[in-house]
Amino acid sequence: MTHTHETVIRAKSLNGSATTIDRTPGETALADWREAVANEIAASEASDAAPGDADLQLAYRTAVEQCRQVARLAWTRLLCPADARVRAEIVRHALWPAYDADDAERRFEAVLGGKEFAASLALAEFDERAVAELVKAVLWTGSAASAGERPRMPELSDANLDDIYAFAGDVETGARGLLYTLNSMFHEYRLAAHYWDHAHGLLSPEQLDGADAETASRREQARAQARRQAAGSAPPEPAQAARDDDAIPVPMPEEAPIMVDDAKAAIDAARVLWTSNNLDDRSPDRRVTEAFWSCIDTAERELQPLAKERDPRAPRPHRTRDSRASSSGSRSRCSPTRCRR
Amino acid sequence: MAKRPSDLRAEWEALQQEAAALAAESRALRDLPPDDPKVATQEAGAAMMAAKKELLATAAWVGDARDLADVLLLAEIAWDLNWGVGTFPQLPADIDDRSPDEIAVAYLVRGVFTASIDGGIS
Numbered sequence: 052m053t054h055t056h057e058t059v060i061r062a063k064s065l066n067g068s069a070t071t072i073d074r075t076p077g078e079t080a081l082a083d084w085r086e087a088v089a090n091e092i093a094a095s096e097a098s099d100a101a102p103g104d105a106d107l108q109l110a111y112r113t114a115v116e117q118c119r120q121v122a123r124l125a126w127t128r129l130l131c132p133a134d135a136r137v138r139a140e141i142v143r144h145a146l147w148p149a150y151d152a153d154d155a156e157r158r159f160e161a162v163l164g165g166k167e168f169a170a171s172l173a174l175a176e177f178d179e180r181a182v183a184e185l186v187k188a189v190l191w192t193g194s195a196a197s198a199g200e201r202p203r204m205p206e207l208s209d210a211n212l213d214d215i216y217a218f219a220g221d222v223e224t225g226a227r228g229l230l231y232t233l234n235s236m237f238h239e240y241r242l243a244a245h246y247w248d249h250a251h252g253l254l255s256p257e258q259l260d261g262a263d264a265e266t267a268s269r270r271e272q273a274r275a276q277a278r279r280q281a282a283g284s285a286p287p288e289p290a291q292a293a294r295d296d297d298a299i300p301v302p303m304p305e306e307a308p309i310m311v312d313d314a315k316a317a318i319d320a321a322r323v324l325w326t327s328n329n330l331d332d333r334s335p336d337r338r339v340t341e342a343f344w345s346c347i348d349t350a351e352r353e354l355q356p357l358a359k360e361r362d363p364r365a366p367r368p369h370r371t372r373d374s375r376a377s378s379s380g381s382r383s384r385c386s387p388t389r390c391r392r
Numbered sequence: 393m394a395k396r397p398s399d400l401r402a403e404w405e406a407l408q409q410e411a412a413a414l415a416a417e418s419r420a421l422r423d424l425p426p427d428d429p430k431v432a433t434q435e436a437g438a439a440m441m442a443a444k445k446e447l448l449a450t451a452a453w454v455g456d457a458r459d460l461a462d463v464l465l466l467a468e469i470a471w472d473l474n475w476g477v478g479t480f481p482q483l484p485a486d487i488d489d490r491s492p493d494e495i496a497v498a499y500l501v502r503g504v505f506t507a508s509i510d511g512g513i514s
Contacts, residue, residue, distance in 0.1 A: 119492070126499040135463075135507050138500040145496040177446060180453070181470040182497050188397075188457035188466050189504065314440075 077134035080125050084137055087118045088144055118144070139189035146182060314354050322347055397452040398461040404448060404468065411441050445472065460508045467504040470497065481505040 094114040098107040122145075125137045417434055424431050449469045457463055471480045474497060481502050487495060 122496065126495075126503075135500070135503045138496070138503045142496040142500045145493050177449075178470070178473040181449060181466075181473045182500075184453045185463070185466045185470045185500065185504070188463045189500070192457055192459060192463055 075134075076128070077137060080121075080128075080134065080137045081140070083121050084118075084125065084140055087114070087121045088140075090114045091118050135189050139186045142182060143186050143190075146179070311354065318347060318351055318354070396462050397455045397457055397465040398459075399455070400448055400452050401461075401465055404452075404465060407441070407445055407448060408472075411445070414438055414441055445469075449473070460504075463504055464508040467501045471501045 091111070091114040094107070094111040098104065098111040101107055122141045125134075125141060128134070414434070414437055418438065421428070421431055421434055452465060452469060455462070457466060468480055474494075475484070483498055483502060484490070487498055490498070
């Protein structure tokens with residue numbers, strides 16, 4: 052890391068004196084930027100105070116262009132980590148203009164989720180929040196920031212907690228989406244199994260040949276899929292299968308295991324992030340904590356029967372003539388409440 | 393005590409790999425009809441990925457950023473949320489034609505990356 056010092060001489064236009072300051076290039080760029088911003092703000096205020104004044108409007112446009120030139124210069128060089136501070140200030144000015152004015156400062160703080168402005172947090176887009184957090188981190192950790200400049204790190208605020216809770220809720224909602232899709236798939240699977248039972252148990256293949264094309268196609272697909280499963284990696288089935296030539300296992304949807312795993316991983320991620328931040332202890336509002344765990348518990352409770360259903364150690368569903376009656380009785384497991392989204 | 397952002401580095405990189413795999417899967421499935429179960433699975437997985445990233449980002453923001461390693465992770469998160477997966481820290485070819493906001497953010501993130509390399513962060 053190189054810190055090249057240069058001597059900067061700045062003329063004071065009011066009294067004609069000059070000052071000599073030792074600065075790093077980064078410090079020089081920062082000073083230039085702040086001066087350009089101050090000029091822009093002054094020109095903006097002057098122009099606002101005298102609407103229609105062409106000279107003031109021109110002065111404002113010139114000041115804006117000067118800001119852009121200083122910014123472009125800052126983007127062409129980066130000599131040390133502290134110089135990133137200039138870029139952070141440029142971003143802060145670009146996204147939250149005139150940040151030293153009360154409203155803009157409040158807006159920046161609101162985006163960061165400061166407790167006082169928590170109500171405004173919902174206005175911040177997630178990508179905007181990400182940039183604000185980055186700007187804050189650069190400004191606070193840069194070596195150019197003296198201890199006196201560094202704002203107090205906020206305690207975990209209600210807004211922070213609400214944010215974490217909201218996105219944990221998103222994970223839970225995502226898990227629900229997966230569960231919904233899983234349920235739909237299992238529902239289809241059970242319908243197919245049901246159809247297969249009836250087709251195979253009540254009608255011979257010859258009788259089905261006269262059925263409409265769609266029915267015949269579905270039947271053929273179900274049989275072909277069942278044959279593939281039976282001939283492939285399906286584990287040995289109960290002894291009944293060997294005794295009954297009609298016993299062909301109906302395969303689970305192949306996506307089911309992936310989705311069950313995804314849902315479990317999402318729930319685990321939410322739990323790990325919550326506990327790793329000790330949010331049970333840090334939450335100022337017990338109700339938020341209880342609501343979070345309630346969401347997690349609900350998602351897990353709904354996932355459990357599906358995970359059990361696809362467990363390879365569990366008995367694989369098996370369709371035979373003899374099991375027809377019992378299989379049709381199990382279809383009601385996909386209840387409307389479990390299929391909600 | 394809250395984690396520092398850089399403590400989440402391993403989780404973040406795992407998520408990035410998972411996201412890249414999802415993106416590849418999405419490309420492979422683009423010719424399938426929308427009601428195909430594989431497409432539904434992929435879309436559910438993508439929504440879940442977005443939620444997981446946002447949850448990790450929120451955890452990083454709660455943490456106390458103390459050094460460039462922390463700042464670098466925050467920069468990657470900002471980049472990911474603004475520019476998408478797999479592009480960090482490559483600036484788009486048409487960067488100078490973008491809006492001033494976009495240009496400023498892109499150069500800030502790129503600057504943090506450059507500083508972290510110079511500062512010895514691997």
